[in-house]
Amino acid sequence: MTSWYRHAVVYQADVRMFHDSDGDGWGDVRGLTRRLDYLRGLGATAVWLLPFYASPFRDGGYDVADHLAVDPRLGDLADVARMLEAADDLGLHVLLDLVCQHTSDQHRWFQEARSSRKSPYRDYYVWSDEPVETGVEPMFPDVEDGVWTWDEEAQQFYRHSFYSFEPDLALDNPRVRDELWRIMTFWLRMGVSGFRVDAVPHMVERARAADPSDGGQWLVREMRQVADRHGRDAVLLGEVDVEPQEYADYFGTRDTGDGDGMTMLLDFYLNNHLFLALARDDARPLVDALHRHPQPPRHGAYAQWLRNHDELDLEQLTDVERDDVLKAFARTEREQAYGRGIRRRLAPMLDGDVRRIALAHAVLFSLPGPPVLRYGDEIGMGDDLSLPEREAVRTPMQWTDGPNAGFSTAPADRLVAPVISEGPFGHRRVNAYEQMVQPDSLLTKVGQMIRARLGLRETGTVTPEPVDVRLASGGSAHPVLALRYAHEGSWVLMLANLADEDLEVALGVDTADAPFVDVLADQPYGQVGGATATVDGQRRPVARLAAHGYRWLRPRDRHGVCEAT
Known part of the structure; x- marks a missing residue:
């Protein structure tokens, strides 16, 4: 039986901003x-909630002050119980x-x-x-000079990989x-389906300090x-923003093969490519990354995304590749972050062009x-570059x-x-209610993609095979994925x-297998398979794609209808 998450469509929501x-x-x-009915109407099958725990909210709630309490500004545990029931x-x-x-x-x-070196909580921190x-570098080099800060009351330095207010x-x-x-047991008993685990490689680094066997991955298994x-x-x-060859460690497949570590990994490598x-209008970097x-x-499974609540971190690219992405989407320092990424939302990066x-x-x-x-992102929201750091992409x-x-309704x-x-x-100009009733809006298009994707049993079951495409007139079709x-x-x-x-x-x-029919398309195209072109001595079906167009195709069966999904 296939697990629910392999076919999931996840919607990331910030409770503070929703x-x-x-x-x-x-x-x-x-x-x-x-608003949960909005998510379900869109087609989402899961929602990932950013931290709503008690917090000073100096870092979007990732500066947790109590993992077992809801911040009073956001509600209480009874509200969470009711939300889980509604979901x-x-x-x-x-x-x-x-966030641990x-x-x-x-x-x-x-x-x-x-308060004291004799406190039972003293050794809860470093x-x-x-x-x-320690080999640990500050995650925000534009903000923090190092990873050690002096605490006057403690009369010692404490370590912080992130901000100085996050020991x-x-x-x-x-x-x-x-x-x-x-903490995990409490929330699982409350009825959540799991966790997005923050900063896993940093957690593993501390585990290695206790027991260096298997690089500290025993913590992930626990x-x-x-x-x-x-x-x-x-x-x-x-x-887990690491090189692809390290993914097996976090999945727990290095030795066992079956996986006793993370269930899914956020796929930074494919995201970068x-x-x-x-940026290059060229599908080859993505195809090469898939190989x-x-x-x-x-x-x-891997989880894929376009943008999230942080900067678009481009550390998995070479210097030349990173420069190409920055030139295309973030030319000014104001649009960049930490010397490694972009602090913009998707829509402004693509000039608000609904097609793109x-x-x-x-x-x-x-x-x-x-x-x-x-x-x-499903409606093409923008960013506010007047806000500091990653706050630019965190607006209501x-x-x-x-x-x-x-x-x-507040002032x-x-x-x-x-x-x-x-x-x-x-x-x-950009809001959900207006786009709900527009048949050609971005919201409508994204909803159609989600529902079409959920109807394709293959996509959550197997790894895709890149298909060779050539221009019908001859030559390579590098822009086509x-x-x-x-x-x-x-x-x-x-x-x-x-x-374009x-x-x-x-x-x-x-x-x-021809003719083929569209399961999804950016515009009406008609069936594929009537026209053919000869490439390298082989007769191939020809498909038309508009500028920034997309098509998902299935073969018709012998009765002339599309294969069942």
């Missing part, structure tokens, strides 16, 4: 609950962010730890009398790991064991593994063209973040034209 139910200017759990009624799985590499410096553990070299937890301490298992106690389908979705392909991609374990934005989503849904949608959801974009100066109200991405998924006698061919020009391409598939 919908305010009580008019205090902050989105909240009750507001999210009221279950709609068939939506809920994933929470598990660090805490806020306002967390009770840290406050007690700094301390030193002098800064020492690293000492996961080499078994008592800290017991706290982690307690996390998996805790999750499995609550059902084999409880998910651990790991944030997707944007390189978009180098390790196979996930039998019950594992839809094409990028079509590519996303063509890739192997569950797609993850960032809230607001734009529901309507009314006051505060329908996000909140504008009380909002958790400013609504984007001016320019081409302002809420009067062509991926074929085949499973148990049925198959689907997914085409995407990255170029119409193309006719000859497909490297068996003409015996």
